[in-house]
Structures are given as structure tokens and as C-alpha cells.
Amino acid sequence: MAAVAASCAVTVLATGPSWALRRPEPRPAVDVVALGVPVTPVAPAAPAAPGGSAGTAVSTLPALVAQPSHSDLEVVRLDPEPAAPGGTTTVHAFVANRGPDTTASSFTVVVTLPEGVTPEGPYFPEDCEVFQNGHRVRCVFGPGLREGRSATALIPVRLSPDLPPGELAGWVAVRSADDQDEGNNRQPFDIRVIESTDGS
Template identity: 60%
Template sequence: MEQYGLRGGAGRRGLGRIGWAAAVTAGCAAAALAVGPSWAVRHPVPHPELGAVAPGAPQASTLPAVVAAPSRSHLEVVRIDPDPAPPGGTTTVHAFVANEGPDTTASPFTVTVTLPNGVTADPPFYPADCKVVAGGRQVRCVFGPGLKEGRSATALVPVLLSEDVPLGILEGGSVEVHSADDPGGKGHRQPFDIKVVETGGGD
């Protein structure tokens, strides 16, 4: 498995939602902690300033920026429930997004993690420039273009459970992806549950 992503030889024909989840179980979450690849630019690189301009031509500040046309890539969120945690404890949300192709992404995409009640974001995040928004209810991460077909990107969002959160299954969390390349369709949002256990408890 490559750093910070999966490579499926057959793209969406070879890996469906079950295949992605199985691959994650095999260890992709751990690989996401590695240094991100060269494509994972958090913000689009600014268009370089133009140097000399021919007489009578518009000034550089008035020239239109070059914007890539959207690709035919399909981004899908794969559901991964965080590890169980006790009241007052911490766990990590793995926001796992796969490109099922057929194209490489040509536009940035935004991954938004919505937290359930009783849970707060507990940075640092991965990528480090993820932002807490919506009054603390969401964490938003932006990835640059260049995610190839059959590969994935993962945002890691550590969270802190309230001391008074009840034992059981904590619902209401979700991971969602938005991109100009893939404005509609299925698989853009998946819920996640957090299992609240006694201190020292587990599965």
C-alpha cells in the first residue's frame, strides 16, 4: 500500500465499498499517518504572476486565471467507525475518501466531519490545516487536485468525549465530501457511530 492512499489496479471495477472497507481494516488507517504524497496539496497553488506584458495588453491583475475543467472522477466516502472510548476519553475519526474514477481529480475537494452531540474536536488534525467550523460541530479539510483513480485520501480528526456522555452507541456523526468534479451522485456522505464503553473497556 502506498503512503496516504490505496491503489486498485481495476479502479471502481475492482474495489467497491466492501473492498475499500476491507483494505482499511488491513491497515490503511495506520498508513494515513505517513507523510502525504505530492498530490495532497491542501490549497490550490496560486496562479503565478505574469512578467512582461505586450504593449496595449491587459495588466496582469486583470488577466483571467486558468481554471482546470472538472474531471469525470467519482468520490465516495467509505464508512469507518472510530475505536470505542470511555466518557472523558478520546478516539479518532478516520474520514476516508476514495476516487472510483474514471479520471484523476482536477479540482480540490472538501471533506467535512460532523461530530455527534457530546463530542468535541481535539486537535492536532491530519492534515494540520483542517479547520473547526460551525460552532465546533464540524471539522473541514481541503485536499488539492490530483487524486488518481483507485486511490484514497484520509483526514484524521481526534475527538474528546464529554465526561457525562452515556454508555452505549453515540450516533449523529458523519463524513461528507464535496467537489466540483463530482457535484452529485451517491456515496458522498456516510454516518459513523462511536461506541462509548466503561474505562478500560473495548469491543
């Protein structure tokens, strides 16, 4: 499945000239820190004076504290390929950073599946978690997604064999402490159920 993710190419049209989606960047993981308040003592204690007790050394090094960035995560709608009852398809949960900053916090992508559709791993990233009795899949991405770049979670699913032809609606949502605009954090997707072509 990692090979599928690596070869996945998505073209997205953006209305504003200030950003453009380039290649998907699944699973960013960059240590982003900012200088904070001084830490509690970390240096060795000063030697004890003759007849006295050991002194206490105070560190002058600043603490490394992660600070939320000014970034805007957006879910971009992508509909999975159609599938027949009993067949499989893949949900592409595509998230872009509109900036202006690189994300300094992790972000969580949640895929909500329609009735009659169940997740079927392996997933990408491979540590995505299924919860709510198989109706949702949660994937966590690390910090470091730059402005104009994207991250994609790939969730293979199987359709129930008794589904009639038609469309099934699901959702992709993203959450992050960095996000400056929650109005674009959720998008629907439709899985089109088609008639089987195997003659059954």
C-alpha cells in the same frame, strides 16, 4: 499526528473489479490545468513608431484554466475505536476516487460530530477548521487524487465524561465540483462509548 497518518493502513473491499483502494494519499496537491481561451495581452507593448504612440502586443499563448474532471468521490465508512467517557478516539474521514479521471478540483471533507463529542487537535491535515460551535470540522484537499486512490482526514475527538455507555452517530461528507455521483458522498460513523476500565 502526521506520523499516525503515515502509518495508517486501511483495507477496503470493493465490489467492482475496475478499481481498488491502495495506500491512503492524504493531502494530494497537483496542478491540473487545461488549455482555454487566449489571455489578454501579456507581452510587452511594441515600440513606439517615430512620432506615433506605442503599439499593443497581443499574446498568442493560451490561458491555463482549471476544468472539472470526470471523477466520482466516495466516502468509505470507518468507525472510530471505542472510547470511555472522558477519553479520546480518532475519526478517520476516508474518501476514495472511483474515477475514471484524476480530480482536477479541490474537494472538501466535512465531519459532523455527535452531541457530547468535541474535536481536539492537532488534526491531519493540520489546517482543518472547526466550525458550528465545535460540532463540525472542515478539511480541504487539493486536486490530483488519482483513480483508485484515497485521502484521509484524521480528527481526534474527546468524549464528554458524563456520557453513558452506548453508540453515538456522526457523519462524514465530501463535496467537489468534479463529483459525478452525489449518492455516495455521505456516510455515517458510530463511536461506541464503553465503560471505563480504570475502576473509577
